[in-house]
Amino acid sequence: MKLKGAIFDFNGTIFWDTALHDRAFDIFLEKHGVQLTDEEKRVKIHGQMNPDIMCNIFGDKLTEQQIQDYSQDKELIYRQLSLNDLEFAPGAEALFDFFKINGIPFTIASSSGIENISFYFANMQLDRWFSLDKVVYNNGTFRGKPHPDVFLEAAKKLGLKPEESVIFEDSKAGIVAAERAGAGKIYIVNSYGEDYSGFTHEIITNFDQVDRQLFV
Numbered sequence: 001m002k003l004k005g006a007i008f009d010f011n012g013t014i015f016w017d018t019a020l021h022d023r024a025f026d027i028f029l030e031k032h033g034v035q036l037t038d039e040e041k042r043v044k045i046h047g048q049m050n051p052d053i054m055c056n057i058f059g060d061k062l063t064e065q066q067i068q069d070y071s072q073d074k075e076l077i078y079r080q081l082s083l084n085d086l087e088f089a090p091g092a093e094a095l096f097d098f099f100k101i102n103g104i105p106f107t108i109a110s111s112s113g114i115e116n117i118s119f120y121f122a123n124m125q126l127d128r129w130f131s132l133d134k135v136v137y138n139n140g141t142f143r144g145k146p147h148p149d150v151f152l153e154a155a156k157k158l159g160l161k162p163e164e165s166v167i168f169e170d171s172k173a174g175i176v177a178a179e180r181a182g183a184g185k186i187y188i189v190n191s192y193g194e195d196y197s198g199f200t201h202e203i204i205t206n207f208d209q210v211d212r213q214l215f216v
Contacts (some may be wrong), residue, residue, distance in 0.1 A: 003184050003214045004164040006099060006106040007048070007154045009047075012170035013096050014092045014108075014113075016191040019045065024078035028070075029057070029215055041192075047171025048142035049111045051147070079119050086124050086195065089191065091207030096129040108134040110165075111144055111152035129183060133160065145173040148181035155181070162168070166214065168207075 012018045022041055029035065034057060035045065044056035050071035053060055057071070099106045110117065117137045120126055134157045142149035148162075155162045166185040169177040170192065178186045186201040188211060196203055204210065204211055 002216075003102060003166050004089045005008075005155075005158045005160045006215075007109050007151055007158070007165050007167045007183075008106065009066075009113060009167075009171070009174050009189075010108050010110040010117075012046070012191050013168050014089050015086070015120070015124070016089050017085070017200065018192040019168075020081050020085060021045070021078060021083065024074055025076050025080055027067065028074040031073075032058075042172070047111065047145050047173035049138045050113065051140075052144050075116055079116065082119075083123070084138075084179075086120075088124070089189065089207060090190045090205070091209070095207040095210055098212060099215075101128055102216055105158040105160065107131075107134040107136070107154050108160055109150045111138050111150065113138045146176035148177045150184065151178055151181035158164075163200075170194070175201065 008014050010214050022038075025036070025041065025045060036057070045053050046055070046146065051067050054067045054070045062070075081197050082144070091177050096106070098104075106129075114137055117135060121132060134159065136154045138144070142153060143152075151167055152162060158165070162182040162185045165183055166187060167181070167183040168189055169175050170186045170189045172194070175186060175188060175196075188196050188199060188201050189202045190196065190203050190205050
């Protein structure tokens, strides 16, 4: 079956910023006297939304205001660190051009909030390929990964069934979410040297490795 569209996770997938997020969290957590190992970061942070992350770190007794304040503090640190390092993943721009030229619908499905999404649009000129009204981000109305909500909403915005879409994802929680969404194909983007031995999906390190024949 030919695939009709594509859904991209953003962080760690088309923008390889996992190390930047880790650095931002190190700075943020140091302010609060907390230290996490790399493995704890993978479990408690990677691929998840900030409300879940903050509860994973500080416990589930945080107030909504504390969650919001902590999240905004960390993301401000992250954006400041990112300003000088805003590069697309290898081959990503060429793949976007391919989709655009061939009229293949594609969008972003991210765990980031609107502040970061707006930051990316402004500083990476995402509007060359993406429409903000088609982008799915953390607006507080759906569950975070590994729940499939973000990908189901993205497919809906593209006017496609999940099984008609390919999903690109780097985090283990995101891969499980893509599986639960019923994606027609999943590409694992290995941007950070993760161990994906528990999955059978194709692993890429460059978007040039994506099989264009799946779509045309």
